[in-house]
Every structure is written in C-alpha cells, then in structure tokens.
Amino acid sequence: MKTYIILGALLLTVCQGCKETFLEENPRSVLNPVNFYTDETGLNAGINATYASMRSIYGEREEPFRLTLLGTDVYTNGKGQLGLPFDIYDTDLNPFAAEVDFVWSTCYKTINLTNTLITSAEKLSFNEQRKARIIAEAKFFRALNYFWLVQLFGDVPQKLDPTTGVITEAVRTPQAEVYKTIVDDLKYAETNLAATYPQWGRIRKGAVQHLLSKVYLVQKDWTNAADMAKKVIQDQANYKLEEDYTRIFHWENQVNKEIIYSVQYENDATNSGSIGNQGHLYFQNSYSDIPGMQRVIQWGRPFSRFAPTPYLMKLFDKSKDERTDIWRTFDDYYYNNPATLPAGKKVGDPIDESWRDKIEFHWTNLKYFDPTRPNVNEGRGNKDFIVFRLGETYLIAAEALMMAGKNDEAVTYFNEIRRRAARPGVNLSVSASALNIDLILEERGKELAGEMDRWFDLVRTGKAVERVKAYSARGQNIKATHVLRPIPQTQIDRVTIPFTQNPGY
Numbered sequence: 001m002k003t004y005i006i007l008g009a010l011l012l013t014v015c016q017g018c019k020e021t022f023l024e025e026n027p028r029s030v031l032n033p034v035n036f037y038t039d040e041t042g043l044n045a046g047i048n049a050t051y052a053s054m055r056s057i058y059g060e061r062e063e064p065f066r067l068t069l070l071g072t073d074v075y076t077n078g079k080g081q082l083g084l085p086f087d088i089y090d091t092d093l094n095p096f097a098a099e100v101d102f103v104w105s106t107c108y109k110t111i112n113l114t115n116t117l118i119t120s121a122e123k124l125s126f127n128e129q130r131k132a133r134i135i136a137e138a139k140f141f142r143a144l145n146y147f148w149l150v151q152l153f154g155d156v157p158q159k160l161d162p163t164t165g166v167i168t169e170a171v172r173t174p175q176a177e178v179y180k181t182i183v184d185d186l187k188y189a190e191t192n193l194a195a196t197y198p199q200w201g202r203i204r205k206g207a208v209q210h211l212l213s214k215v216y217l218v219q220k221d222w223t224n225a226a227d228m229a230k231k232v233i234q235d236q237a238n239y240k241l242e243e244d245y246t247r248i249f250h251w252e253n254q255v256n257k258e259i260i261y262s263v264q265y266e267n268d269a270t271n272s273g274s275i276g277n278q279g280h281l282y283f284q285n286s287y288s289d290i291p292g293m294q295r296v297i298q299w300g301r302p303f304s305r306f307a308p309t310p311y312l313m314k315l316f317d318k319s320k321d322e323r324t325d326i327w328r329t330f331d332d333y334y335y336n337n338p339a340t341l342p343a344g345k346k347v348g349d350p351i352d353e354s355w356r357d358k359i360e361f362h363w364t365n366l367k368y369f370d371p372t373r374p375n376v377n378e379g380r381g382n383k384d385f386i387v388f389r390l391g392e393t394y395l396i397a398a399e400a401l402m403m404a405g406k407n408d409e410a411v412t413y414f415n416e417i418r419r420r421a422a423r424p425g426v427n428l429s430v431s432a433s434a435l436n437i438d439l440i441l442e443e444r445g446k447e448l449a450g451e452m453d454r455w456f457d458l459v460r461t462g463k464a465v466e467r468v469k470a471y472s473a474r475g476q477n478i479k480a481t482h483v484l485r486p487i488p489q490t491q492i493d494r495v496t497i498p499f500t501q502n503p504g505y
Contacts, residue, residue, distance in 0.1 A: 170491075481503050
C-alpha cells in the first residue's frame with residue numbers, strides 16, 4: 001500500500017481560499033497569511049494544499065490535456081470534439097478559449113499560494129531544516145507552474161510575493177527573467193530537499209533535477225540539461241527503469257522506481273477530491289456505440305476525446321516493440337451484447353472489419369486505465385497521475401548530449417530505452433551517427449504518448465509547424481503564430497493598463 005501525503009478537506013479549503021488569480025484576492029477568505037500561516041502547522045497545511053492543487057493540471061480536468069495533445073503530430077480529436085480549435089487551428093483558437101483561461105488562472109492560483117507560503121515561512125522561526133524543506137517544496141511548485149505558463153504564453157507576469165489587495169495593473173515579464181526565477185527556485189529546492197522521504201508522493205531531489213533538465217533543454221543549455229538528467233539516472237538507490245513497460249502504469253504498481261513524481265489520488269473522496277483522475281475517460285474509443293457492443297469495466301467508459309494519429313500508430317511495430325502492449329487495438333474487441341448483435345454475429349465474435357480505422361475504433365491508450373472504479377459509468381478515477389518518470393529522463397540525456405555534439409554518449413541513453421522496448425530476440429538499437437532530433441522526437445512520441453508533453457516538445461525543438469503539417473490528422477492551418485497560445489481575454493479585461501496580446505490573436 002502507498003503511504004500518502006494526506007490531503008484532507010481542510011487542506012483543499014485552504015487552496016480554494018486562495019486568490020482566483022494573482023490579480024485579485026477573495027476578501028471572504030479567512031485563511032490568509034495573517035491568521036493561518038503563522039506557525040509550522042499552518043505552513044504544512046498550506047504545502048499539502050499546494051500538492052492537492054496540482055490535480056487541477058494533472059488529471060482532474062480535460063483542458064490541460066487539450067493544450068498539450070491536440071493538434072500535434074501524434075494526437076487528434078476522437079469522436080468527442082471538445083477542444084476542436086486546438087486540433088484544427090481555426091479562428092476559435094482565440095483569447096476567449098476556455099482552455100487558455102483555465103490553465104492561466106489555475107497556475108496563478110497555485111503561484112499565489114506558493115508566494116504566500118514562502119513569504120510567511122521566511123518570517124517565522126522554527127527548525128531551519130524543516131523550514132527549508134517547506135520553502136523548497138513551495139519553490140518547486142512555483143517553478144513548475146511558471147514553466148507551464150512561460151512555455152504556453154511566452155512573456156507572462158511574474159509575481160513573487162503574495163497578493164494582499166486588489167491589483168488592477170500587470171505587465172508581462174520577459175521570458176528570460178521568468179526562466180531565471182524558475183532555475184533559481186529549482187536550485188534552492190535541489191539544495192534543500194532530500195533524495196528520498198518516507199511519504200510516497202513528496203517531492204524529492206530527483207524530481208527537482210528532472211524538472212531542471214527539462215528547463216535547461218528549453219533554454220538550449222545542453223550541458224546542464226544532460227548533467228541534471230544524469231544525476232537522476234545515477235541515483236540508482238531511488239530510480240530504476242521498469243523492465244516491463246506496461247507495469248509502469250499498472251494500477252497495482254503505482255509505487256515503483258521509474259516514477260520520479262506523481263500526483264496522488266486515492267479511492268477516498270475526502271482525501272482525494274470528488275472528481276478524481278479523469279484521464280481514464282479521455283483515451284477510450286467509442287466501442288459501445290457499435291451494434292453488438294456494450295460498456296464493460298475491462299474496456300472502460302468511453303469519452304473518446306483523444307485519438308492517436310495514423311502517423312503515431314504507424315510508428316509502432318507490434319512484432320518488435322513491446323510498447324504496443326500499452327494500447328488496446330482493434331483486434332482486442334469482440335461482440336459482447338446479445339441484445340443488439342448484428343445479423344449473423346454471436347457474442348465472442350471479433351468485431352466486423354468494416355469498423356477498422358473508423359474514429360469509433362481508434363487505438364486506446366491504457367496508461368490511464370483504471371478498473372478500480374465500482375462500475376463502468378463511474379467517472380471518478382483513483383490512479384495516481386505520473387508527471388515525471390525515468391524513461392523520459394533517459395531521453396532528455398540523449399537529446400541534450402546529441403545537441404552538444406556528443407552522439408557517442410547520447411546513443412547509450414537512447415538505446416537503453418530502445419533495449420527496454422524491444423521484444424525478446426529483437427535489437428532496436430541505433431548507431432550514434434543515426435541519432436538526430438527527428439529520431440529523438442519519434443522515440444519520445446512512442447515512449448511518452450499521451451503523457452502531456454508533445455506540444456511542449458514540438459515547440460521546444462522548433463518543429464511544431466513542420467511536424468504538424470507533415471503528420472497531424474487535420475492541423476494544416478497551423479501557423480508560426482500558433483506556437484504561443486493566446487493570452488486569455490479575461491486577463492486583458494481585468495487590468496486598467498494596456499496588456500499586450502500575443503501576435504496573431
């Protein structure tokens with residue numbers, strides 16, 4: 001069983017009592033620095049609320065999935081068409097889109113909470129080591145939320161102190177300055193967090209180093225990106241690749257050495273929220289729409305939001321690559337509803353070939369599959385959401401070293417991921433000379449499919465327009481201006497001084 005950081009109803013109330021955005025405060029809240037974060041107990045409650053707040057980005061809500069998966073080379077809309085503008089790049093991808101407003105406001109809520117905790121902790125006197133841990137955790141989460149914002153929107157307002165009154169003025173801080181804050185926060189966290197803690201789910205030094213490696217990749221600081229990734233890989237006491245790829249994501253294996261940081265969920269609405277991890281809903285195909293089919297636990301409840309593109313499906317060679325096993329393909333379904341069977345069919349027969357390749361039967365990504373729900377119609381999921389894992393760390397090391405011109409070293413990390421993916425007797429390794437950024441992106445597409453990294457990968461490598469036009473299902477309208485998302489109109493309307501919009505919106 002997992003030993004969790006407890007995130008009870010009080011802690012969620014603390015989080016909800018924070019400001020709706022960094023620009024405005026909620027005057028009704030009684031949980032503020034003056035009367036709550038006045039001792040170590042209050043600070044720990046606030047940190048636990050910060051952990052809980054990350055569920056809004058990782059699992060509870062669909063909007064972050066849409067912003068990071070749709071309209072890429074590897075994912076498109078399934079039968080469900082929510083978030084369509086981000087798939088087809090039409091005029092509805094604009095400042096009024098709910099997706100950008102949600103992520104913007106959610107990140108700034110957490111940032112304001114972390115600012116409050118950091119400022120409050122620095123004013124208090126108690127055990128210096130425990131205080132440093134609280135500040136380090138808060139700085140990690142502040143850095144992670146700013147990393148989301150700056151990757152999506154470019155220059156964003158940077159605020160490092162709590163909101164204590166109504167603020168109607170804001171300006172966009174240059175990306176370079178925001179990235180400096182992110183790195184400074186993470187360096188502090190690296191220094192002041194331990195390599196391991198008894199409580200599973202608590203931020204460890206390795207999570208900080210992994211995030212730093214991602215930040216350095218965006219900054220094209222190849223040496224530091226590689227060094228940080230290698231620090232995590234070399235910490236073999238705490239991190240190790242799972243030999244069976246599908247076991248990384250199994251509901252009975254949510255504590256394993258491949259996981260660097262996961263957002264915690266439980267089968268307990270009091271400690272884990274009433275929504276739960278919704279990821280299990282979004283990647284299912286719409287099998288129950290087909291005559292002769294009905295919903296069952298082992299095939300999941302279908303929302304059919306995100307479908308792999310034909311390009312992604314063609315990357316997998318089922319005879320060679322074990323990562324295919326994390327997908328439920330057309331061949332894994334059979335008729336199971338005697339009440340609606342088509343003529344000439346019986347229960348247990350394979351699905352008629354006429355359905356192959358239709359949107360109802362796109363491949364289903366099983367990384368979020370959750371059979372622990374009490375019935376097939378239950379939406380609340382209980383699985384933890386894996387945010388960082390060691391498989392990506394190896395690919396970060398490979399990319400950074402390759403970009404630094406060290407292909408001979410880079411390929412050793414790349415081939416370790418290929419080795420794990422290969423079926424018995426199959427060699428998927430490549431030579432150092434074959435390594436290039438497109439091969440790295442292809443490998444990340446297979447290894448990290450559905451893990452909310454793809455849009456960031458394409459933008460970071462400068463490949464978004466090129467690869468979306470070449471491989472997406474229907475993203476031919478993408479333009480260079482789409483590389484940045486639009487600033488939410490709600491943000492522009494809140495301030496009394498001009499707040500610049502990103503070009504093209």
